[in-house]
C-alpha cells in the first residue's frame with residue numbers, strides 16, 4: 001500500500017516560477033545542477049523527482065552533501081514548497097496496522113482519487129496545520145529540544161500544541177520516554193543529557209504524537225558510533241512494533257543498509273536509483289551508486 005508519492009517534484013531555490021523556467025529547461029536538456037547554477041544563478045534543490053514510499057516502509061534517502069536530501073524530506077511536511085510537482089499522501093493510513101480506511105493511493109491512477117489521498121500542496125493553512133499534527137512528525141539532526149523545558153515537557157511538546165490536557169500529555173510522554181530507554185530523567189533539562197540521550201528525547205517527542213509518518217533528517221549523524229549503533233537498533237526494534245512509514249536521511253551507506261528496507265540515492269538534485277540494498281549492490285545504475293555500495297565497511 002502506497003503512503004507518500006512525489007510526482008515530478010522540482011525545487012529551484014530563490015526563483016519565482018517564471019524565473020525557474022530557464023533552470024528547468026536546462027535540467028530537462030540534461031545539464032547538471034552545478035552548471036545550471038553557473039549559467040542561471042539559481043540553485044537546484046531537486047529536479048523531477050518521482051518517488052513512491054510504501055506504508056510501513058523504512059525508506060532511506062542517501063546522497064552526498066548538497067544532493068537534495070534535506071530539500072526532499074522537507075517537502076513531505078511542507079517546510080519547503082516545490083517549484084513544480086505534486087505530493088500525494090494517503091491520510092487514512094494509521095501507523096500500527098497500516099490499514100487505510102479508504103482505498104489505497106494506487107487506486108488513484110486508474111480512477112478518481114479516493115478522498116483520503118490528497119495533494120498536500122493544495123491544503124490551506126488550516127488543512128496544513130491539521131495534516132502536520134495528524135500525519136507527520138520529525139526528528140532533527142541537532143535534536144531541536146527546547147532548553148528551558150524539562151525532558152518531560154519536551155517529550156510532550158507535540159501534544160501540547162494539539163492542546164491535550166497536561167496530565168494526559170505527560171502520561172503519554174512518560175510512556176514514550178520509557179520506550180526509548182529514558183525512564184527517571186523526566187525532570188532533567190536537555191543540557192544535562194548526553195547527545196544520545198537528547199536524541200532519545202527527540203525520538204520520544206516525535207513518537208508521542210502518534211503520527212503514521214516519521215521524518216528523520218540525519219537524526220543519528222551527530223552521535224558517537226557506539227551510541228549511534230544503539231539508536232539504530234532501538235529504531236529497528238520500535239519500528240518492528242510500530243510499523244510507521246519512516247523517511248530516514250543519511251549520508252552513511254552502512255547506516256542506510258542497516259536500517260533501510262528501501263534506499264533512494266540522490267545526485268545533484270536528481271533521483272538516481274531506488275531499490276533494496278541488495279538491488280543497489282547487484283545492479284547499480286551508474287558509478288555513483290556503485291561507489292556508494294562499494295564504500296561499505
Ligand SMILES: Nc1ncnc2c1ncn2[C@@H]1O[C@H](COP(=O)(O)OP(=O)(O)OP(=O)(O)O)[C@@H](O)[C@H]1O
Nearest residue numbers: 013043044045063064065066067068069070071072
Ligand atoms: N535555502 C536555500 N537557498 C538556496 N539554495 C539552497 C537552500 N537550501 C538548499 N540549497 C541548495 O540546494 C541543494 C540541495 O541542498 P540540500 O540541503 O537539500 O542537500 P543535502 O543533500 O541535504 O545536503 P547535506 O548533506 O549537506 O545536508 C544544494 O545545492 C544547496 O546549496
